[in-house]
Amino acid sequence: MREISLPQGYSSLLSIYETQKAIGLLKRLFEDKLSGALRLHRVSAPLFVSADTGLNDDLNGVERPVSFDINGVKETAQVVHSLAKWKRMALKRYDFQPGEGLYTDMNAIRRDEELDALHSAYVDQWDWEKIITREDRNVAYLQQTVKAIVQALADTQYFLRSVFPQLSVLPRMSTEVTFVSSQELEDLYPALTPKERENAFVKDHPVTFLMGIGGKLHSGKPHDGRAPDYDDWDLNGDLLVWDSVNGQALELSSMGIRVSPESLDRQLTLAGCDARRDLPFHKQLLAGQLPYTMGGGIGQSRVSMFLLGKAHIGEVQCSMWDEANIQACKKAGVTLL
Template sequence: WERVITEKERNLDFLKEVVNRIWKVIYGAARHVQAKFPVLATDKYPDFPETLQFFHAEEILDRFPDLPRKQRETRMLRDVAPGLFIIGIGWVLKDGYPHEMRAADYDDWAVETKGKNGQLMHGLNGDILVWNPVTRRRHELTSMGIRVTKETLKVQLKISGQEDFLNLPYHQAILNDEIPLSIGGGIGQSRTFMYLLRTAHLGEVTVSVWPRQLKEICASRNIHVLE
């Protein structure tokens, strides 16, 4: 999905507003599914979080400096909040590494922002992650962000050593103001179905080719893979 925005909307407050609107739809879908299939509204699992909590990747690193990235996310979701939006994915954090790599030519992860206590942060992008009580693991639903300007495109391509990309048609269109400012992202539909339907495997909600051994393992655990 993609939406045209104005220069004034290139800020954290607007990013959070859009994230909350997306989450409102997902939460509403969860309620609809539970009403349609009451068996899903079980005390076996905690209820869906009504709201997300927002944390910058730098704040999460501060909480768990000795853990690698995925384990930091897991601890946050398990111990702090079952629904998160992690801001600022792509910029190098204080440990010398980005929370996760991001392409240099779509999300803006370089622009300067301010943290909750006024500290310097970077990035107008992030991921929605939730705690999956079935798998007891982190579960990413969407990656999204406010897109680069021609200025931050140059900065990010320089950081990533890809300045030759500036000669390509898409990048030239950004530099020449032929593409409007926007916010956008991708929602993992199958992952979202897994989360809403409380399933343990992607194969329960989407048809694909799965190894015979995997199907046998799933069957032994009463996991019904679609064929």
């Protein structure tokens, strides 16, 4: 049985029912803050899509989607991994204009996820996407958006602490964001693994946006995997915060400016995914028939963990766990929902 690391002497700041109330309040607050800051409108989104459309997210290219048949439907259905591509299609369908966007509750199953205190087979996110102009496809616009999201998170934390004073023992989330590229991180810590680099840097910079994920670094390896057909690898990143409960960097969001026809063409070739060019989504994008967009996913359970001071993601969501997680939580006094 593998070892699951949980903090010694941990005790939840909220009871189980208080946790449920806090999660409900947190989600309402943050949705309002996020939609107001980025001009987003709430829409409904699919739990599954046709496997033939190319709309499902391939993540690192090795994860197996949950597939099933539907009575009377010829196509095979796939439970989504994320909605990165679907959202871009939806923006065109809804005839949104530059500066406007959408957000939705995204629920997914990632059956191949390695389960631990931060990773579950069940994924819940605020997925958002907005239309931008070609001129907005730059680092400055990306960083401006990141700062708006961080402010929304900090405002949510501030209100939560007024309702649940026991949360005040947690560090206040800073609105100062440190921007660093994955290549700069590799140059700083060449002997460390990508996760070790994140921990070393974020410990001293508790709100960090790590930019440029997906392409190969000078070492010949990418910092982390990223599918070639949604984010532009030069204009994306992960929002990382310092998790004081677990003593490690915690990724709250993956986001970026999406691929243009030119960057999609380049990244498909670099990733060895040229066969995708014949899929409906990719054909439209390569032909310039989809709007320029930016977007991302913000983990609902991850944000809840961070703002409520939880040690295990199973304290803020219902999922299924292997024996290693169950025993580690029992030993540490962690109550899984």
